[in-house]
Amino acid sequence: MFQRCLARLGAAAQSQGSKALTAEGRPFALVDREVTAVKEHIHNLVVNTHNEVLDHAGKYALAAGGKLMRPALVALMAYALLPAEVSARLMKEPLGCLDEVTPGTLLPFLRLAEVTELIHTASLVHDDVIDNSDTRRGRLALHKIYDAKRAVLAGDYLLARASFYIATLQVPRIVVLMTTALEELTSGELIQMDGCFDIPRYEQKNFCKTASLISNSLASTAVLANPGNDALEQVAFDFGKHLGIAFQIVDDCLDITGDEKTLGKPKQADMKEGIATMPVLLVAQRDARVDAAVRRRFSEPGDAELCMEVVEKEGAVAEAMQRADEHCRLSIESLHKLHPSPARDALEKALSLVMNRKS
Ligand code: FPP
Numbered sequence: 001m002f003q004r005c006l007a008r009l010g011a012a013a014q015s016q017g018s019k020a021l022t023a024e025g026r027p028f029a030l031v032d033r034e035v036t037a038v039k040e041h042i043h044n045l046v047v048n049t050h051n052e053v054l055d056h057a058g059k060y061a062l063a064a065g066g067k068l069m070r071p072a073l074v075a076l077m078a079y080a081l082l083p084a085e086v087s088a089r090l091m092k093e094p095l096g097c098l099d100e101v102t103p104g105t106l107l108p109f110l111r112l113a114e115v116t117e118l119i120h121t122a123s124l125v126h127d128d129v130i131d132n133s134d135t136r137r138g139r140l141a142l143h144k145i146y147d148a149k150r151a152v153l154a155g156d157y158l159l160a161r162a163s164f165y166i167a168t169l170q171v172p173r174i175v176v177l178m179t180t181a182l183e184e185l186t187s188g189e190l191i192q193m194d195g196c197f198d199i200p201r202y203e204q205k206n207f208c209k210t211a212s213l214i215s216n217s218l219a220s221t222a223v224l225a226n227p228g229n230d231a232l233e234q235v236a237f238d239f240g241k242h243l244g245i246a247f248q249i250v251d252d253c254l255d256i257t258g259d260e261k262t263l264g265k266p267k268q269a270d271m272k273e274g275i276a277t278m279p280v281l282l283v284a285q286r287d288a289r290v291d292a293a294v295r296r297r298f299s300e301p302g303d304a305e306l307c308m309e310v311v312e313k314e315g316a317v318a319e320a321m322q323r324a325d326e327h328c329r330l331s332i333e334s335l336h337k338l339h340p341s342p343a344r345d346a347l348e349k350a351l352s353l354v355m356n357r358k359s
């Protein structure tokens, strides 16, 4: 097992793969080695020799397509939070075998990065059932390969494995943070299902559905780096929270202005699904016709067209992007409470990647 692991890590070191690492400006370049190692190892956490569907879930759901933003953020935050001399040493040291979580090495952080990606993937498997999406990450959605019942169980299996590996870190505070993220992911999806007709409700949904997993995994990173330091845990949490919220607002804007080919999904899908996004909710505050369309979830003919027209006329996409920008400012404000370091700079650059992304 150890030899196989070494071989995999060798391949990982040579590989320049992963979409996250080819992003403009490459803010994640500092953790190329770590993200590639996670990408190569994560399958091992979900191998299942007893059941084809479960085994497929792991292989399918974690294969190539993901951007691996969450593992990259965890690895960067680890380097940003550890004392400078420890980070410098760990960056030079071989990573070791990802089957282990040896204390004092980077391995517990990489396990946390893997767990975060597993939870994200499980939520997408369930999300595709809920949204009845045909594809995910450029391939058939799992429930289209099997069926909805099996896909739900496969998502549960990924969650079960994630929970098991959270426990192997043996840090009760991390169990609290990561299970809070699980709960909030679920309530975020339910808030969306019930409808967000105003900005406070939208922001609640946005935090739960998108920002909670990022912020709680980064808070967990702080717990591993500096056990018992509540202030640093809060800094890491706030950085992730505002980054996650900005990420979702940009997503909303891309749904309106993005290029379908680059996005890999149809434009204006949100309104077709009855979902109100930030630009639409901004104009709904001052246009009663848009507000009514939002509240009936764009169900009448012409609702979506009217909303688009008002969004365009009022420059609401730019207004929404300003809100995302404000969250980036808050995220940076949090980050600047940490000592300066290359990892801190990279986390700051990750924010501009979030703001400038095209897909
Ligand atoms: C993508 O949404 C979905 C999420 C970010 C979270 C979905 C959460 C659940 C289904 C709750 C269950 C949670 C767990 C932990 C299993 P989207 O439809 O807006 O984005 P898409 O275009 O990528 O589908």
Ligand code: MG
Pocket: 127, 128, 131, 133
């Ligand atoms: Mg979806």
